[in-house]
Each structure stands twice: as structure tokens, then as C-alpha cells.
Amino acid sequence: MALVTTKKMFEKAYKGKYAIGAFNVNNMEIIQGIVEGARAQKSPVILQASKGALKYIGPRYLKAMVDAAVADTGIDIALHLDHGPDLNTVKICIENGFTSVMFDGSRYDYEENVRKTREVVKYAHACGVVVEAELGVLAGVEDNVQSNMNIYTDPDQAVDFVNSTDVDSLAIAIGTSHGAFKFPVNFKPQLKFDILEKIQSKLPGFPIVLHGASAVDPDTIEVCNKYGAKIAGAKGIPVEMLRKASSMAVCKINMDTDLRLAMTAGIRKVLVEKPSEIDPRKYLGAGRNLIKELVEKKIGGVLGSSNTL
Numbered sequence: 001m002a003l004v005t006t007k008k009m010f011e012k013a014y015k016g017k018y019a020i021g022a023f024n025v026n027n028m029e030i031i032q033g034i035v036e037g038a039r040a041q042k043s044p045v046i047l048q049a050s051k052g053a054l055k056y057i058g059p060r061y062l063k064a065m066v067d068a069a070v071a072d073t074g075i076d077i078a079l080h081l082d083h084g085p086d087l088n089t090v091k092i093c094i095e096n097g098f099t100s101v102m103f104d105g106s107r108y109d110y111e112e113n114v115r116k117t118r119e120v121v122k123y124a125h126a127c128g129v130v131v132e133a134e135l136g137v138l139a140g141v142e143d144n145v146q147s148n149m150n151i152y153t154d155p156d157q158a159v160d161f162v163n164s165t166d167v168d169s170l171a172i173a174i175g176t177s178h179g180a181f182k183f184p185v186n187f188k189p190q191l192k193f194d195i196l197e198k199i200q201s202k203l204p205g206f207p208i209v210l211h212g213a214s215a216v217d218p219d220t221i222e223v224c225n226k227y228g229a230k231i232a233g234a235k236g237i238p239v240e241m242l243r244k245a246s247s248m249a250v251c252k253i254n255m256d257t258d259l260r261l262a263m264t265a266g267i268r269k270v271l272v273e274k275p276s277e278i279d280p281r282k283y284l285g286a287g288r289n290l291i292k293e294l295v296e297k298k299i300g301g302v303l304g305s306s307n308t309l
């Protein structure tokens with residue numbers, strides 16, 4: 001068993017009208033929680049690391065842990081660079097065995113984004129690695145990008161971008177947003193399905209990616225706050241919209257914030273209920289359990305990728 005690229009995963013997901021979960025990893029417990037959740041649901045999964053995560057774990061440690069996860073579970077796993085800011089970071093990841101990379105050139109003007117993405121695609125494809133790029137700007141905070149507004153992806157530009165870069169998948173902006181505070185509390189989130197439909201009809205069979213897709217579950221926030229957190233005004237993407245997107249051209253859905261909230265809820269509960277607890281396995285293990293539960297719920301209830309191995 002080895003790591004896989006996302007190519008076959010996406011082909012199957014597109015035809016089967018479901019999406020693959022791409023979950024951000026930052027330590028061993030997060031990796032184990034995600035992978036155990038995916039295994040229980042008999043689903044492939046994408047483990048993704050941001051530049052910040054790579055700095056925290058180190059690419060060699062990360063690869064070794066992910067290799068162990070593949071060997072232990074036997075499920076299809078892709079290891080992906082999330083929001084790669086430049087070719088150098090992409091090269092480091094590929095040298096360390098990543099099977100998929102994102103180059104996020106959304107902060108550049110269109111021509112520069114095309115030029116830099118094409119350069120990354122050329123390098124990655126020569127190494128057998130697939131590339132995700134981004135067109136449009138998501139509200140919220142991206143690595144190296146800060147924006148208060150959405151610049152929705154233009155469908156005609158998406159076609160030109162895909163044809164000009166030979167990229168393998170494309171992250172688009174249709175109203176999702178990074179982080180826990182995606183919208184003002186009274187705002188009614190609405191994804192732009194008309195844009196997604198247009199892109200799908202102009203690029204039939206081409207895999208689309210949604211970033212910033214955490215649901216930011218109020219019950220999890222309540223647990224965090226009950227055990228001492230101070231999180232107010234958080235709001236995420238309604239799950240029924242993600243379910244609909246999964247049945248369309250969206251083949252990869254990114255979630256990080258929901259994992260952070262689950263981990264935080266698990267750890268806080270143990271530390272507050274048992275103030276004398278000093279064994280990290282007890283509180284980190286509780287966080288890991290909640291991540292497994294969360295990933296199972298996402299796969300079964302949102303992404304629709306259960307039993308697709």
C-alpha cells in the first residue's frame with residue numbers, strides 16, 4: 001500500500017457525485033483521528049498540510065507519520081500541500097514524498113497567477129504529482145492573503161485558466177470563507193451555485209475544490225465555551241449547501257476549522273473536568289476521539305464518500 005495521487009479519487013468522486021474530504025493535519029493525534037474516521041467509513045481521504053503545518057511538524061516527520069497511517073489502515077490516502085505559496089515550497093514537498101500540491105496564486109493578477117501556476121504544473125507533473133490551483137479570492141484569511149470580501153471566480157476565466165495551465169483541479173470562490181468567523185452572525189450564507197453550474201458545464205468532468213468549508217458547529221462551540229473558551233460570533237457554511245456542491249463538480253472539500261474546534265472541545269473538557277490530569281494521552285486522546293467522530297460525520301453526512309474504497 002502506498003500514498004496515491006488524487007487523480008483516480010477525483011474521477012470516481014465526480015462520477016459518483018460525492019466529494020473527498022481534505023482535512024488539515026498538524027500533529028499525530030489529528031492524523032490518527034482523521035485516518036481512523038475515514039477507515040471506519042471505508043472512504044479515501046486527503047491529508048493536507050499548510051506551510052505553517054510544515055514548519056510546525058517538519059516535512060520528514062509528517063511523511064513518516066502519514067506512511068504509518070497508510071500501512072496501518074490500507075485506505076487510499078493522498079498527502080497534499082495546502083495553499084503552497086511558491087515553487088520552492090512545492091519542491092520541498094515533492095522531495096519529501098507529497099503526492100499532490102496546491103499552488104495558491106490567487107493573490108497575483110490573472111496573468112501572473114497563470115504564469116506561476118504553469119511553472120509549478122510543469123515541475124510537479126514531471127515528478128508524477130498532481131496540482132491544484134486557485135482562481136478568485138475567498139473572504140477571510142488565507143496564507144499570505146488577507147481579504148474582507150469575496151471575488152467570485154469568473155467561469156470564462158476558469159476555462160481559460162485550466163486550459164492555459166494544465167492544472168489538475170481548481171479551487172474556486174463561490175461564497176465560502178476561511179476560519180471560524182466566516183460571516184456576520186445575522187448574515188444568511190448562500191453559495192453561488194449558478195457560478196458552479198456554469199463552470200461545470202464549461203469544464204465537464206473537471207474536478208472543482210472548495211476551500212473554507214467548515215460548518216462551525218454551534219454545539220461544538222458550546223462545549224468549548226462551557227469549558228472555558230471564549231468564542232463568540234463564529235459562523236460556518238450550512239452543511240446542506242456542501243452536500244449539494246459534493247453532488248456537483250466539487251470533488252474536494254477542505255476543512256480545518258472544524259477539526260480545530262473538535263480538538264479544542266475534547267482537550268478543554270478533560271482539563272476542566274479533571275484539573276489534576278497531567279497525562280497528555282488523556283486529553284490529546286479525547287481530542288483525537290472527537291476528530292474521528294467529526295470525520296465520520298463529514299464523510300457520511302456531508303461528503304457522501306462512505307463505502308467508496
Ligand code: G3H
Pocket residue numbers: 024050051052053082083142143178256257
Ligand atoms: O486555509 C488555511 C488552513 O486552515 C491552514 O491554516 O495556515 O494556520 O495552518 P494554517
Ligand code: 13P
Pocket residue numbers: 024082083177178179180210211212213214215254255256257258
Ligand atoms: P476552514 O477554515 O473553513 O476549515 O477551511 C480550511 C481550508 O480551506 C484549508 O485550505
Ligand code: ZN
Pocket residue numbers: 083178211212254
Ligand atoms: Zn484553504
